[in-house]
Amino acid sequence: MKTRVTELLGTRYPIVQGGMQWVGTAELASAVSNAGALGILTALTQPTPEALRAEVRRCREMTDKPFGVNLTILPKIDPVPYDEYLQAALEEGVKVIETAGRSPEPYMPLIKAAGAKVIHKCTSVRHSVKAEQVGCDAVSVDGFECAGHPGEDDVPNLVLIPAAAAKLSVPIIASGGIGNGAQMAAAFALGAEGINMGTRFMATREAPIHENLKRAIVAGDERSTALVYRTLRNTARIYRNQIAEQVLAIESREGPTDFKEIQPLVAGTRGRDAAVRGGDVDGGVWTAGMVMGVIDDIPSCAELIERLVADARAAADRSTRLLG
Amino acid sequence: MKTRVTELLGTRYPIVQGGMQWVGTAELASAVSNAGALGILTALTQPTPEALRAEVRRCREMTDKPFGVNLTILPKIDPVPYDEYLQAALEEGVKVIETAGRSPEPYMPLIKAAGAKVIHKCTSVRHSVKAEQVGCDAVSVDGFECAGHPGEDDVPNLVLIPAAAAKLSVPIIASGGIGNGAQMAAAFALGAEGINMGTRFMATREAPIHENLKRAIVAGDERSTALVYRTLRNTARIYRNQIAEQVLAIESREGPTDFKEIQPLVAGTRGRDAAVRGGDVDGGVWTAGMVMGVIDDIPSCAELIERLVADARAAADRSTRLLG
Numbered sequence: 001m002k003t004r005v006t007e008l009l010g011t012r013y014p015i016v017q018g019g020m021q022w023v024g025t026a027e028l029a030s031a032v033s034n035a036g037a038l039g040i041l042t043a044l045t046q047p048t049p050e051a052l053r054a055e056v057r058r059c060r061e062m063t064d065k066p067f068g069v070n071l072t073i074l075p076k077i078d079p080v081p082y083d084e085y086l087q088a089a090l091e092e093g094v095k096v097i098e099t100a101g102r103s104p105e106p107y108m109p110l111i112k113a114a115g116a117k118v119i120h121k122c123t124s125v126r127h128s129v130k131a132e133q134v135g136c137d138a139v140s141v142d143g144f145e146c147a148g149h150p151g152e153d154d155v156p157n158l159v160l161i162p163a164a165a166a167k168l169s170v171p172i173i174a175s176g177g178i179g180n181g182a183q184m185a186a187a188f189a190l191g192a193e194g195i196n197m198g199t200r201f202m203a204t205r206e207a208p209i210h211e212n213l214k215r216a217i218v219a220g221d222e223r224s225t226a227l228v229y230r231t232l233r234n235t236a237r238i239y240r241n242q243i244a245e246q247v248l249a250i251e252s253r254e255g256p257t258d259f260k261e262i263q264p265l266v267a268g269t270r271g272r273d274a275a276v277r278g279g280d281v282d283g284g285v286w287t288a289g290m291v292m293g294v295i296d297d298i299p300s301c302a303e304l305i306e307r308l309v310a311d312a313r314a315a316a317d318r319s320t321r322l323l324g
Numbered sequence: 325m326k327t328r329v330t331e332l333l334g335t336r337y338p339i340v341q342g343g344m345q346w347v348g349t350a351e352l353a354s355a356v357s358n359a360g361a362l363g364i365l366t367a368l369t370q371p372t373p374e375a376l377r378a379e380v381r382r383c384r385e386m387t388d389k390p391f392g393v394n395l396t397i398l399p400k401i402d403p404v405p406y407d408e409y410l411q412a413a414l415e416e417g418v419k420v421i422e423t424a425g426r427s428p429e430p431y432m433p434l435i436k437a438a439g440a441k442v443i444h445k446c447t448s449v450r451h452s453v454k455a456e457q458v459g460c461d462a463v464s465v466d467g468f469e470c471a472g473h474p475g476e477d478d479v480p481n482l483v484l485i486p487a488a489a490a491k492l493s494v495p496i497i498a499s500g501g502i503g504n505g506a507q508m509a510a511a512f513a514l515g516a517e518g519i520n521m522g523t524r525f526m527a528t529r530e531a532p533i534h535e536n537l538k539r540a541i542v543a544g545d546e547r548s549t550a551l552v553y554r555t556l557r558n559t560a561r562i563y564r565n566q567i568a569e570q571v572l573a574i575e576s577r578e579g580p581t582d583f584k585e586i587q588p589l590v591a592g593t594r595g596r597d598a599a600v601r602g603g604d605v606d607g608g609v610w611t612a613g614m615v616m617g618v619i620d621d622i623p624s625c626a627e628l629i630e631r632l633v634a635d636a637r638a639a640a641d642r643s644t645r646l647l648g
Binding site: 155166222252323 | 325326327348448449467468469477478479480481482483484486487489490500501502504506507508509510511512513514515517545546547578579615616617633636637639640641642643644646647648
């Protein structure tokens with residue numbers, strides 16, 4: 001398969017693994033890359049820049065194919081040494097950096113000097129245009145369907161991708177709500193030249209999360225997510241478990257939301273580890289997207305990608321035939 | 325073009341005009357039908373069943389092609405004689421009834437006895453399955469993007485259509501967020517065999533609304549809508565004007581929303597006529613969808629449909645080529 005995205009990434013298929021905190025380790029990234037797509041290590045999954053450096057090396061031992069590093073830039077109480085994480089990845093020869101959260105503008109000189117490419121993740125047309133202006137090589141357009149942070153505009157990909165495509169010259173990677181071949185073909189019809197999948201890769205054999213979470217994704221459907229932190233204007237789509245319901249109850253109460261009340265429910269490693277590692281699906285906050293509505297199994301990354309590509313071709317052919 | 329939807333409707337193209345209150349008159353419906361799609365008269369735009377009968381006759385004088393009648397069944401303070409509206413349409417020989425709002429089950433014997441087909445509009449997979457079970461001939465699957473009532477689940481078409489397609493045998497008409505050929509091709513890739521467009525048909529030369537509203541749709545983008553009445557669990561997506569902002573402000577206040585406070589802002593014919601007929605874009609509540617983000621002109625219905633079909637074929641071809 002050949003699109004501007006495969007050429008940019010040096011991959012067989014124009015498919016990118018979503019940058020998922022705690023999930024984007026060498027196990028998953030190498031499996032995705034070995035299957036012909038672009039695996040992504042998430043920088044901040046590693047406690048230090050040096051640990052990221054070690055993870056890049058570990059990943060390289062597990063695959064000889066390209067993989068990328070995601071750097072999610074968010075305001076934090078404790079300052080994060082983003083430059084050092086980035087430097088570690090670039091020094092280790094990583095050639096694709098996915099940025100998210102904030103404009104990558106301050107980091108562009110560093111990345112470009114290392115000869116690496118930048119994909120920036122955006123949830124709006126205006127941010128996509130800005131990303132192109134500051135020199136990003138591709139934009140990952142993230143619709144309202146997505147897991148994690150969809151922004152505050154709530155524009156789904158059926159509208160967001162063609163609206164962005166009308167304004168952009170760089171290639172678009174469609175992100176959010178995509179888990180099967182029909183959706184990949186739809187994204188291409190809308191103007192994308194690649195896709196990004198997060199939740200779908202969580203439900204693969206190689207994803208380093210507890211089997212119970214994978215089963216919860218398979219059992220869940222398009223209504224099994226919740227949008228939390230809307231009152232804080234930091235909306236996040238997560239798996240709708242008991243904790244999500246408790247957060248929603250706090251946010252729906254009168255007056256401004258006090259994050260101090262939510263924090264004990266969601267923060268720290270206890271809840272996250274209970275869910276992601278310990279398998280307590282209700283024990284912590286964890287991210288999943290509406291694409292659960294089309295996820296029915298837990299294949300290997302290679303099986304998933306081959307099936308997806310075959311189904312995408314079949315869906316595009318069917319579409320062409322019916323429209324003919 | 326030949327799909328199960330063209331065969332069901334007897335139209336050249338599998339394109340249906342959305343059932344739009346105050347907009348679905350003989351002028352628009354006949355123009356859409358003459359252009360090869362299915363025009364739709366909205367029953368309740370007419371004050372009485374007899375007036376609907378006259379409108380059907382008027383439409384028939386303006387086109388010899390098939391057109392349908394939309395019957396939106398909603399709880400009202402003043403009871404609406406739905407049976408009589410339906411009877412009037414069927415007696416006048418209308419062969420396609422689009423139902424929305426509530427399950428059409430009570431009306432199925434009447435419609436089927438007249439040899440007419442039923443398309444039911446649904447915003448969820450479970451309602452789509454129910455519609456098929458009660459004998460509907462097609463389901464119009466209406467995603468979160470749509471103008472009017474998207475339901476309370478907020479599932480966009482990129483996920484909703486394939487999730488519904490996995491469960492349905494009857495053909496799917498994709499509705500909500502569709503206004504150009506790329507989106508039509510995407511809907512087909514997702515499993516639909518037809519599309520429904522409302523807002524896009526409002527911005528046509530033949531739509532019986534004030535030119536100012538058409539210009540507002542062209543000027544608006546994917547962020548120019550608002551979701552109101554969410555607190556009443558009767559969510560509606562409308563054009564985001566001053567009145568929409570006022571309703572949102574009332575709804576965001578603490579405690580349950582008192583509809584009596586909203587009613588003077590939105591109800592009655594003054595506001596609606598000020599907008600739809602009088603051209604005061606801020607003078608009343610009126611409906612428009614996120615598809616404004618891809619609407620840039622005010623063509624005739626025939627120009628629109630021919631361009632849409634050509635662009636859909638081009639988008640499907642491009643998709644097939646890139647995926648090949």
